Amino acid sequence: MPSAILDAHISIVIPAKNEAVGLAELVPELRDTLPAAEIIVVDDGSDDATAHVAAEAGARVLSHPYSKGNGASIKTGARAAHGELLVFMDGDGQHPASEVPKLLAQLEAGYDLVIAARSRSAQATLGRWLANSIYNRLASVFVGHPVADLTSGFRAVRAARFREFLHMLPNGFSYPTTSTMAFYRAGYSVNFLPVEIRPRKDESKSHIRLLRDGARFLLIIFRVGTLYSPLKLFMPISAVFFSSGVGYYAYTLSQMGRFTNGAGLLLITSILVFLIGLVSEQITNLLYASSQE
Template sequence: MSVSSSLTGRTLIVMPAFNEEEAVGNVVREVKKTLPGTVVLVVDDGSRDATSAVAREAGALVATLPFNLGVGGAMRVGFRYALENGFDNVVQVDSDGQHDPAGVPALLEALDSADLVMGARFAGEGDYRVRGPRQWAMKVFATILSRTSRTRLTDTTSGFRASGPRAVALFAEHYPAEYLGDTIEALVIASRSGLVIRQIPVAMRPRAGGVPSHNPFKAAAYLGRASMALVFAFIRPKSIYRTGSNA
């Protein structure tokens, strides 16, 4: 699927990166080749390697954080940059190569009828699978968040997503930085703020390099952490999500 140059020119690709020197350069080059004219912002989230230098050499803009904030903190930097520099849309793309930039046009096209579009890994594309506690948690959260957002969601923790102008403005101020908040809580914030959420199927690829953020020893903790993220999302007053508030 092709995408118009006017749309890519209004879209900022944000890539959070933590110690991704092995993969980030090739990912940036692939994005720029696949989506000509798109601006790529790599947010170096306190890396201890050459992530920033490799990303710049590949042609990306780079924001370097002094210490590790997590994906949510890095993405808030990206949303604020987009808002302050006149970008209408933000697409989050992993810096490890798992997200295929060929799927970005479909995400952007879906923004015609939505404010936030999820790239769902379990909606008919590819063969990506998870097992154990993470699988159970994902099914529970998909059920809860489908009701909250009034649309069917199958992959509420996907980081491959596109945000339109209303979502960019909201997330520049209120994107959650807590662990898993950038996925689960962000959906609650969006739905409670009246944003329209959709999902489309996407395929995932193996990591191109670096170290996975999850390993089998951490899998057991996933359910508890994700549950806490969901609880915090619902107990926070709805009023704090109004754009322009001081919260």
């Protein structure tokens, strides 16, 4: 590992809910790979031996009295961490400790946020891979840069930069999406690094259920747009309504010789959608401006 990284104080934050088995392997691996790093396990209301196993392995354990969510655990760990560099990884054993130095080396190279990009084979199901592909393509359109893995929770970041956006992060599973888009929006340097991710040993242990969380994850698509640049989302919608209104007006004018209520409704809707987008854009600008103060 580069010497500059060795001199920096590194904190590794692991949100965990009922991950005693995975942590029993992961924490010792991290100790061997980065002996001087601070390892923080945030026990999110587990009902197994997660906290005990992590503490026995040498991690600093922070416990929630009840389950608050993955994002809430990330925020708890980020607030308590002492390191200048933060590494976030799952406690289920998917994220190998051996890949952490590669992420940290990219921070030394000048990036503010480095995200571990998963391959198709590393994603548990075809459905999840397809959903993530849609998120990645949408995010790429908004930010104007290729986004290789928008939802990866394995990442390294400069602590001071990350804490600027803590108030914007949700408590649920979409914290990676929000933080990634926030870094792009603020003009910070983001990089995606292909790494080897281990397949989940037991998919039944996943806290994400595609059917249960499908609607919520669809909202991520709209969060991406409204978080990064609302007008990029609202303008096309407004244009569709406006074009439909003009087209319908042309049709009714040629067929009935008059302007109909339907055409008027479409045109008014296009104006309202545009104005909502404009107001949202101003609110977003104020939100990011306040985070930079």
